[in-house]
Amino acid sequence: MKIQHKGGLIITDLEQITQIxxxxxxxxxxxxxxxxxxxxxxxxxxxxxxxxxxxHLIFAADNGIAEESVVRQPQEITYLQAQNMVxxxxxxxxxxxxxxxxxxxxxxxxxxxxxxxxxxxxxxxxKNFLIEPAMQLEEYNKAVATGEEMVLRAxxxxxxxxxxxxxxxxxxxxxxxxxxxxxxxxxxxxxGYGANKNNPEVIKRKCEVIKQGVALYKKQLYSPVxxxxxxxxxxIAAMCGAMIECARQRMPFVLDGFIxxxxxxxxxxxxxxxxDYVFASHLSREAGMIYALELSGIAETxxxxxxxxxxxxxxxxxxxxxxxxxxxxxxxxxxxxxxxxSKILTIK
Ligand SMILES: O=C(O)c1ccc[n+]([C@@H]2O[C@H](COP(=O)([O-])O)[C@@H](O)[C@H]2O)c1
Ligand SMILES: Cc1cc2nc[nH]c2cc1C
Numbered sequence: 001m002k003i004q005h006k007g008g009l010i011i012t013d014l015e016q017i018t019q020i021x022x023x024x025x026x027x028x029x030x031x032x033x034x035x036x037x038x039x040x041x042x043x044x045x046x047x048x049x050x051x052x053x054x055x056h057l058i059f060a061a062d063n064g065i066a067e068e069s070v071v072r073q074p075q076e077i078t079y080l081q082a083q084n085m086v087x088x089x090x091x092x093x094x095x096x097x098x099x100x101x102x103x104x105x106x107x108x109x110x111x112x113x114x115x116x117x118x119x120x121x122x123x124x125x126x127k128n129f130l131i132e133p134a135m136q137l138e139e140y141n142k143a144v145a146t147g148e149e150m151v152l153r154a155x156x157x158x159x160x161x162x163x164x165x166x167x168x169x170x171x172x173x174x175x176x177x178x179x180x181x182x183x184x185x186x187x188x189x190x191x192g193y194g195a196n197k198n199n200p201e202v203i204k205r206k207c208e209v210i211k212q213g214v215a216l217y218k219k220q221l222y223s224p225v226x227x228x229x230x231x232x233x234x235x236i237a238a239m240c241g242a243m244i245e246c247a248r249q250r251m252p253f254v255l256d257g258f259i260x261x262x263x264x265x266x267x268x269x270x271x272x273x274x275x276d277y278v279f280a281s282h283l284s285r286e287a288g289m290i291y292a293l294e295l296s297g298i299a300e301t302x303x304x305x306x307x308x309x310x311x312x313x314x315x316x317x318x319x320x321x322x323x324x325x326x327x328x329x330x331x332x333x334x335x336x337x338x339x340x341x342s343k344i345l346t347i348k
Contacts, residue, residue: 017042024334033304034327037279041324044252044277045160050332052325054101055159056314057150057242058085058092059166060116061109061143061234062125064134065177065213066170070206072196075111075125078169082107082116085167085313092165092313099322101163103314106150108143109234120146122234126174129213133230134174135237140225143234147241155249162246163254163281163321164263165314166235169195172286175262177210177231179288181221182265183295187211190288192258192310224266232266239263240270247274254317257284257310261292268296281320285310 021035022028029035060082066075084090085105088097096103105117111125122142126134135143154162172194179190187207196202210231214221217230228237240263246253255264255278267274280298282305283289290300304323309316 014039014043021331023336023338024331025337025340026334031327033302034323037304037324038327038331040279041161041252041328044250046250049160050328052321052328053158053160054163054321054325055154055157055161056092056096056101056103056163056165056317057154058082058103058105058117058314059108059147059164059235059238059242060085060105061107061122061168061171061238062111063168063170063174063233064126064128065130065173065209067128068130068205068209070173070202070209071170071194072199072202073169075169078167079110079112079114079116082110082167086117090313091311092315092318095315095318099318101318101321102159104150105167106146106238108146108238118150120149122146126233129174129177129231130209130216133217134232135229135234137225137229139234140229140237143237144241147238147243148245151242151245151249151251155251161252161254161321161324162242163256163314163317164239164242164260165256165317166239166259166312168233168235171233171235171259171312173206173209174231174233174236175259175292176206176288177213178227178236178266179262179292179295180210181214181217181227181231182224182269183291185291190291192285192287194286194310197310224269228266235259236263236266240267243267243274243278244271246277247271250277252277252279254279254281254320256281256314256316257312258286258289258292259312260314261289261296265292265296279320279324281305282307282309282316284316
């Protein structure tokens, strides 16, 4: 890897990137996690970029399991909120616009005959996994291919970092089911309120559904592919495909909350080098978040933001992008500590 720093210095490895950050006029290490993140960013790219050029991808889909009383929200909200995103009227749209982050909404399976954003609709939602597998292998493959396609497009469009978000009523249940099947961590630890804050009935029902669903397919769940296909969702499959494509393209990507973290846990199992490209953004309020991160080897200390967020859509990623963008600018514009020395000598 060769990176050219201002002043013509050629940087050939991580040690030298470290040097640039350490040479900034500040006490060594005083920018904490931002320092290690910026070093990781350059390792991902393997070349000089002075600007962060982010693209935010939101995968939207419905989940058949929503009909099992695991949510209090009507399924139609997936369609309506995805449309709000496209129309600039969702939280993620406002967050992105305010921070000059282009975003794309990709319909991978909203349960409405009309499509929203990029039409990559695979079906009108997945199936209810208490009755039959959430999706067929062919459908899983289509979702993964859509994730890959969107990352390849972003690469061609010269974006140099991807952030991921999702929208789908019922997807905290599919995510907990996937995490349970992947890890065997007990459901009561990894089930949260989702979009139904402080509703204990929902938690109880989610735990039952997850145990029952995973037991139903026990003999088929050998790999993350089987798990996503049987109890997951199109959004999880698409994000998994996107993350693996990011690793192939040397494209760093930013996680949001629980659903993205579960997709990541699957992606890492399938392709361990995905871990070299991931940036966590926040610690979602959803109970399973910490377990999903831990399972995929991300320590709590690597997560920059704790703000009790639990919205999804990729809202937490926006703040992580702003942090990275701000730090990148400082790396190239803060003067060097060595410049103090010459000035002090001059004064003397
Ligand atoms: O990202 C998270 O951590 C997160 C936590 C709770 C809820 N959500 C969002 O809420 C929806 C899923 O909640 P639920 O209760 O319908 O499973 C879905 O659209 C997610 O984007 C997201
Ligand atoms: C209104 C609403 C917006 C959302 N955005 C992501 N998940 C959501 C769930 C609901 C219910």
